[in-house]
Amino acid sequence: MGPPARERMSGMQESVRLKSFELVARDIAGVDVHLLHALTLSVGWPHRTKDWQFLIRAGQGIAAVDGIGRVFGTAMWFPHGDDFATxxxxxxxxxxxAQGGGRWLMDRVFEQCGGRDLALNATRAAHGLYLSLGFVDEASVHMHQGKLARDIPALPPVNGELSTPGADEFAEILPIDSQAFGRSRERLLTLLSENASICVLRRGGKVVGYSMRRDFGRGHVIGPVAAVNAEDALHLTAVHMKALRGRFVRVDTREADGPYATFLEQCGLSIAEVVTTMSKGRRFLNRQADQPWFYGLAGHALS
Ligand SMILES: CC(C)(COP(=O)(O)OP(=O)(O)OC[C@H]1O[C@@H](n2cnc3c(N)ncnc32)[C@H](O)[C@@H]1OP(=O)(O)O)[C@@H](O)C(=O)NCCC(=O)NCCS
Incomplete structure (x- = not known):
């Protein structure tokens, strides 16, 4: 059987091999956010243009673009001082x-990061790539999300006082965050706070935990949630949940089980994906009993 009659007549072939094209690395800050949004949509990620705008303010990075500015890839990094970045x-x-683009993007990131210790949260698709680049596994992150239940489970009385910090009290959350994160990230927190609702927990007048919620993707993210124990973390999370009943909410947590994970499930937030916290260089996570720890993360890219 030969080619169809129409093709026979026109001499057209059924397929064509296009010439391969070259991609160049461009500073992501100069790229149209709508093209970045299209990229995240293409891999099923929830980021909207406003999320990209925030990330570009918070960090640095590159986009892989072709000769007419179309975006085929991205990689970002978020410096926290001179010796660490996520x-x-x-x-x-x-x-x-699977054509070498991911590895090429990461090589550009290494170049730009200049020997900093690094941490990231790897999807399953990227895990092998990062292992081959010298990253090691540290922990699993459970991405809980869903439409929040209308009934938030009752909690035992809070040990301390929950409140919304005034502008002059914002600095009080910084020591807790630095202890949980292992280094200062004041600039990122300041940017996050611009569009976040914040709650602090005080005991004896001293801030012992804090939490934020902000718009993200399809709905809202609750995080960071920094606390010295799960009971405090539950209260610092529930405060935001009460304001978001029936809405789409996401919480990324390293709590695989226990009261915090159970509470998220009871609130209707089931696990959509599990990613792996990895580091290169100095170890990133350092959980210590009764010391501040992140029960909810700031976000997938922000660790
Ligand atoms: C993860 C991702 C960035 C990798 O990009 P990529 O352009 O495919 O990466 P590369 O072509 O450089 O491949 C990197 C390595 O992964 C391997 N790889 C890529 N795709 C693969 C696949 N589908 N199955 C098995 N291995 C694969 C490659 O063989 C390569 O290893 P090698 O250099 O030893 O041969 C890309 O798959 C992606 O964007 N996924 C969706 C978004 C995502 O999960 N991002 C990661 C965020 S942490």
């Missing part, structure tokens, strides 16, 4: 995956 938004467009 990495995120490492994406290549599905049509161009």
């Amino acid at each position: 990495v995120g938004l490492v994406i290549t467009s599905p049509r161009n995956q």
Whole structure:
């Protein structure tokens, strides 16, 4: 059987091999956020243009673009001082995956990060790539999300006082955050706080935990949630949940089980994905009994 009659007549072939094209690394800050939004949509990620705008203010990075400015990949990093950064938004467009683009983007990130220790949360798709680049596994992150239940389970009385900090009290959350994060990230927290609702927990007048909620993707993220124990974390999370009943909410947590994970499930937030916290260089996580710890993360890319 030969080619169909129409093709026979026109001499057309059924397929064509296009010339491969070259991608160049461009500063992500100069790229149209709508093109970045299209990239995240193409891999099923929830980021909207406003989320990209925030990330570009918070960090640095590159976009892989072709000769007419179309975006085929991204990689970002978020410096915290001169010796540490988190990495995120490492994406290549599905049509161009498994052709070396991801590795090339990460090599550019290494160049830009200049020997900093690094941490990131790896999806299953990227885990092998990061292992081969010298990252090691530290923990699992459970991405809980869903439409929040109308009935938030009752909690035992809070040990301390919950309140919304005034502008002059914002600085009081910084020591707790630095202890939980292992280094200062004041700039990022200041940016996050611009569009976040914040809650602090005080005991004896001293701030012992805090939490934030902000718009993100399809709905809202509750995080960071920093606390010295699960009971405090539950209250610092429930405060935001009460304001978001029936809405789409996401909480990324390293609590695989126990009261915090159970509470999220009871509130209707089930596990959508499990990713792996990895580091290169100095170990990133350092959980210590009765010391501040993140029960909810600031976000996938922000660790
Ligand atoms: C993860 C991702 C960025 C990798 O990008 P990529 O362009 O495919 O990466 P590369 O082509 O450089 O491949 C990197 C390594 O992964 C391997 N790899 C890539 N795709 C693979 C696949 N589907 N199955 C098995 N291995 C695969 C490659 O063989 C390569 O290893 P090698 O260099 O030893 O041969 C890309 O798959 C992606 O954007 N996924 C969706 C978003 C995401 O999960 N991002 C990661 C955020 S942490």
